[in-house]
Amino acid sequence: MISDDEVFAFWTDFQRPIGTYLYGRRMYESMVYWETASAKKGDQPEVLREFAQIWRAAEKIVYSRTLQVASSARTRIERKFDPDAIRRLKESSEADITIGGPELAGQAMSAGLIDERHLLVNPIVLGGGKRALPDNLRMRLELLGERRFRSGVVHLHYRVHNNFRNQTLRSR
Numbered sequence: 001m002i003s004d005d006e007v008f009a010f011w012t013d014f015q016r017p018i019g020t021y022l023y024g025r026r027m028y029e030s031m032v033y034w035e036t037a038s039a040k041k042g043d044q045p046e047v048l049r050e051f052a053q054i055w056r057a058a059e060k061i062v063y064s065r066t067l068q069v070a071s072s073a074r075t076r077i078e079r080k081f082d083p084d085a086i087r088r089l090k091e092s093s094e095a096d097i098t099i100g101g102p103e104l105a106g107q108a109m110s111a112g113l114i115d116e117r118h119l120l121v122n123p124i125v126l127g128g129g130k131r132a133l134p135d136n137l138r139m140r141l142e143l144l145g146e147r148r149f150r151s152g153v154v155h156l157h158y159r160v161h162n163n164f165r166n167q168t169l170r171s172r
Contacts, residue, residue, distance in 0.1 A: 004149070004150070004151045004153075005045070005047065006149050006150060006151065007120070007149050007151060007153050008047055008048070008051070009047045010147070010149070010155065011051075011120070012047050012050050012051045012054065014118070015051065015054045015055070015098075016054060017095060017096045018054070018058055018095060018096045018097070018098050019058055019059060019093060019094065019095025019096060019097065020058060020059040020060070020061065020089065020093060020095065020096075020097045020098075021055075021058055021059070021060045021061070021097075021098055021099075021100060022061050022063070022086070022097060022098070022099045022100070022104060022108070023060060023061070023062050023063070023099075023100045023101055023104065024062075024063055024064070024100070024101025024102070024103050024104040025062060025063070025064035025066065025067050025101075026101060027100040027101035027104075028060065028062040028064070028067070028070075028075075028100075028101075031055065031100065032071050032072050034051065034052045034055040034056065035055075035056060035071065035072035035073070037049075037052040038052075056072075056073065056074070057074075058074065058095075059074050059075075059076075060072060060074060060075040060076075061075075061076055061077075061078055062075060062076070062077050062078070063077075063078050063079075063080070063081050063101075063104050064077055064078075064079070065079055081104065081107045081108075083107075083108075083111035083113060086108065086111070086113050087113065090113070099114075102129075102130040102131060102132050103130060105132075106131075106132075106133060106134035106137070107134070109133070109134065109137055109139065110134050110136075110137055114139075114160045115159070115160055116144075116157065116158060116159055116160060117139075117141060117156075117157075117158040117160055118155065118156070118157050118158075119155070119156045119158075120153055120154070120155055121153065121154045121155075121156065122152075122153050123151075123152035123153070139160055139161070140160075140161040141158035141159070141160060141161070142158060142159040142161060143156065143157070143158055144157045144158060144159050145157040
């Protein structure tokens with residue numbers, strides 16, 4: 001949840017190096033708004049128009065067993081998450097790749113595909129929804145940076161060390 005103009009401007013700048021978005025169906029259905037968001041000057045603030053342009057320019061891969069047709073350009077639907085295909089995409093991509101959606105991100109974390117974590121912690125408590133982390137996941141994170149916004153939102157940037165990737169965790 002982006003809570004104010006300062007945070008949205010930061011997040012828009014964050015999106016600039018992204019060439020591919022990997023989405024679960026629900027996240028894609030939320031984000032596809034940007035496909036038709038007005039790009040005409042005066043219809044929206046500049047930062048919103050910039051974000052829409054960045055989003056439209058990127059490739060989108062949607063992982064869904066139920067979505068039949070993509071409603072945005074530069075978008076393809078995959079029925080199954082394939083970690084090896086993502087590894088190949090990472091090796092061949094000249095731009096950054098980002099993942100949106102808790103289930104998909106959890107699968108990528110479990111497969112050891114995540115190099116960095118960016119978290120926006122918002123001072124709002126909402127109950128419900130999908131869990132942000134999968135069961136039996138262990139990741140060592142190294143804090144690379146943080147930023148605090150006037151609204152109380154905090155951005156945390158971590159490097160992920162995947163040296164725990166193939167270990168199975170058991171609860172006792």
